[in-house]
Amino acid sequence: MTNRSFIQSDFALSESGLIAETVTFVVEDGILVDRVPKFICGHAHETHDYQEKTVLIPPLTNAHCHLELSQISLTPQSDFFLWVSELIQKKNSPNYNPHQAIKHGVDKLYREGVRTIFNHHSFDTPVTAYENVSEFVINIGEVLGLSLQRSEEIYNKFKEQKNKNPSAWHTLSPHAPYSLHEKMTHRLLEEFKSQSIHFLEARDESYFFDPTVKELPQNGITNLLAKFEQNESVIKNNIDQILEASNDFLLIHANHFTNAMIQKIKNKIELDQKICIVHCPQSHQFFSHSDFPYEKISSAGIPVALGTDSSASCAQFSFWEDIRLFKKTYSLSWPKIMPLITKNALIPFHIKPHENAVGHPFRLCRVSNKFLAL
Numbered sequence: 001m002t003n004r005s006f007i008q009s010d011f012a013l014s015e016s017g018l019i020a021e022t023v024t025f026v027v028e029d030g031i032l033v034d035r036v037p038k039f040i041c042g043h044a045h046e047t048h049d050y051q052e053k054t055v056l057i058p059p060l061t062n063a064h065c066h067l068e069l070s071q072i073s074l075t076p077q078s079d080f081f082l083w084v085s086e087l088i089q090k091k092n093s094p095n096y097n098p099h100q101a102i103k104h105g106v107d108k109l110y111r112e113g114v115r116t117i118f119n120h121h122s123f124d125t126p127v128t129a130y131e132n133v134s135e136f137v138i139n140i141g142e143v144l145g146l147s148l149q150r151s152e153e154i155y156n157k158f159k160e161q162k163n164k165n166p167s168a169w170h171t172l173s174p175h176a177p178y179s180l181h182e183k184m185t186h187r188l189l190e191e192f193k194s195q196s197i198h199f200l201e202a203r204d205e206s207y208f209f210d211p212t213v214k215e216l217p218q219n220g221i222t223n224l225l226a227k228f229e230q231n232e233s234v235i236k237n238n239i240d241q242i243l244e245a246s247n248d249f250l251l252i253h254a255n256h257f258t259n260a261m262i263q264k265i266k267n268k269i270e271l272d273q274k275i276c277i278v279h280c281p282q283s284h285q286f287f288s289h290s291d292f293p294y295e296k297i298s299s300a301g302i303p304v305a306l307g308t309d310s311s312a313s314c315a316q317f318s319f320w321e322d323i324r325l326f327k328k329t330y331s332l333s334w335p336k337i338m339p340l341i342t343k344n345a346l347i348p349f350h351i352k353p354h355e356n357a358v359g360h361p362f363r364l365c366r367v368s369n370k371f372l373a374l
């Protein structure tokens with residue numbers, strides 16, 4: 001017997017971004033068979049779900065997150081070095097519980113309609129923490145280590161995790177150009193096709209190749225490098241490697257893209273390399289970064305996706321807060337913003353985007369309309 005449901009809502013947001021009022025979806029055995037722009041009166045026993053003041057949305061994708069930091073909050077500041085020091089302190093405190101934080105983070109995002117989370121996880125976080133949430137999480141193991149020996153130790157720890165639990169992580173990526181030995185960057189780019197890398201987030205990362213940046217800031221990432229007695233050319237060499245590679249990338253932040261870099265990425269996309277820039281609006285505000293070059297990037301045809309980063313760098317750990325802030329900053333309409341929060345981030349990882357079209361599996365999420373500020 002066919003299992004037929006009428007799924008009704010006051011409002012619905014479709015993949016094309018249009019809001020239909022009083023919409024009814026007719027679903028048979030999980031397949032969307034009809035979509036009508038009004039309530040239809042099914043028999044009471046056939047009406048699967050009806051609630052006022054909710055909205056139906058396509059499954060959302062959070063393009064960048066650190067779930068293990070979901071219960072840590074830190075003071076907003078522009079000194080990255082101080083922020084990292086405070087973060088390490090909190091992670092070492094006896095109250096820090098990554099299992100609980102990961103569960104909390106996934107629950108929160110799930111209630112907001114997020115069904116795919118690109119999550120960066122540390123070598124010291126037990127992968128058992130993801131056991132019950134792995135359905136929604138694409139785990140990226142972030143490899144750190146400015147000395148070759150340290151980076152190999154961390155790489156091997158990830159490999160151990162993978163041996164014990166083959167689904168532990170999806171890919172290994174360099175954490176950032178400033179935090180990894182060049183040889184390890186090379187090895188990871190060779191070994192893993194899809195990568196997710198923190199890229200040109202802070203101003204001092206651009207000092208070494210952008211002639212318009214005249215002075216090295218007194219604080220920030222270069223302080224970290226000095227602490228490890230490393231030559232800053234590591235940043236430039238790693239950036240060059242990443243920009244020359246033919247991998248598929250999520251490049252996170254990219255606040256300091258030069259015009260030449262935008263042109264380079266554009267050329268790569270034209271040659272069918274899959275690259276998407278990830279912007280985390282609240283985190284960007286938290287660190288008082290200079291403007292994210294959204295207009296330049298998007299007008300070059302480079303896809304952008306949105307992420308939350310973590311509660312350690314957000315006023316409010318909420319994907320909708322990020323969406324609202326971004327929508328307001330760039331005065332964007334829903335049709336413009338929908339690909340950034342549903343499908344763009346999936347492409348470099350070769351995940352097929354979902355489509356709520358007639359004949360396809362029905363996958364809409366019901367969320368409170370307060371998220372959309374309707």
Ligand SMILES: [Zn+2]
Pocket residue numbers: 064065066120198252309
């Ligand atoms: Zn991050």
